[in-house]
Amino acid sequence: MTEEENTSGWDAIDHAIQQLYGEQEPKHYGTAIPYMLGGPDPLDGISAYAVDTPMPHWHFVTYGFSELYGKEGDDASRSGYGFELTFRLTRCENESEPPAWALNLLQNMGRYVFNSGNLFQPGDYLDANGPICLNSDTLLTALAFIEDPDLPELNTPNGSVQFIQMVGMTCRELEMIQSWNTRGFLAACESYMPKYVTDLMRNSYADIPSVIQATERGIEEDGSSTAFLFIQQLSWESPRKKLLQKNIPAKLQLGAQQATLLGSILGSRIAKKATLSLIGPDINIVFEAGDLPSLMETEREVRLTVNQQALNEIVEQLRPQASSFQIPSLDKLLIEIVPTQIKDQEGNVIKTIG
Secondary structure, three states, X not given: OOXXXXXXXXXXXXXXXXXXXXXXXXXXXXXXXXXXXXXXXXXXXXXXXXXXXXXXXXXXXXXXXXXXXXXXXXXXXXXXXXXXXXXXXXXXXXXXOOOXXXXXXXXXXXXXXXXXXXXXXOOOEEEOOOOOOOOXXXXXXXXXXXXXXXXXXXXXXXXXXXXXXXXXXXXXHHHHHHHOOHHHHHHHHOOOOHHHOEOOOOOOHHHOHHHHHHHHHHHHHHOOOOOEEEOOOEEEEOHHHOOOOOOOOOEEEEEHHHHHHHHHHHHHHHHOOOOEEEEOOXXXXXXXXXXXXXXXXXXXXXXXXXXXXXXXXXXXXXXXXOEEEEEOOOOOEEXXXXXXXXXXXXXXXXXXXX
């Protein structure tokens, strides 16, 4: 970098980490060709620090979600997207370099944010739809996001930067998070996962009695924080399209993979008088609590008002297997559950649910 270049944002991050790790020289991986000039990696760099407590691990910190150089955005209070990602990964005793897959994972998070404009916040979660480390036997197929326990929010000349840590989660743990919330679930796991260090080879915490009890208690007290479920296998068939056929109910179709999860989240949302929106490719289905069950539809949205009776009629039938059943209290609404095919990156079916 030349003397003329303003690196105030980068320097502020360096200074914050120096307060934590002193003069330790990190393993730093920069980008040869900037993303704006056609390079493949959106982040300017990733640093990895070798940490020994509470267990040997790598502590990764990204450079690139925030404004590293001069101020360019209009929001003076926030630097760039307002955050940088961190990631803690167990480190073997003789490991001198961090694994390349972790660097690729962080760059993939950069591509997701830069291409979609969707930002990460503490409390978020993300289904990776496969192992977070490709071609590994890990059970970790999702990510949770929480404030980094050692790096507080930072004020820089370009605005504030929050350090958000990614945490590897299993499929069952993700379902518990969705049925409750990220912060509560991670707090319940903290004694087994200090500093939220990700261990690819660990077993699921979803089988630990104390975690199960904390989750069940949290769902009962707090309900679910999941207000939206994005479901690829979601469709709606209106009875208005069958004018020549009398007494034909509307039909809601969804994939078997989401059936059990939907029942769990829907029950806890409705219990707290909160809505749940199912977002599909062509239709949005909104469930809301009410005294009298009803069904209202527009071209892009269907609103289903459910009371306890209608809720029971729905939840009792939601299982991860192909089936169809009617909901008498909702104008005989027909719900059809169809098989879900899980495919690898090449498009090959590796598992069928339902």
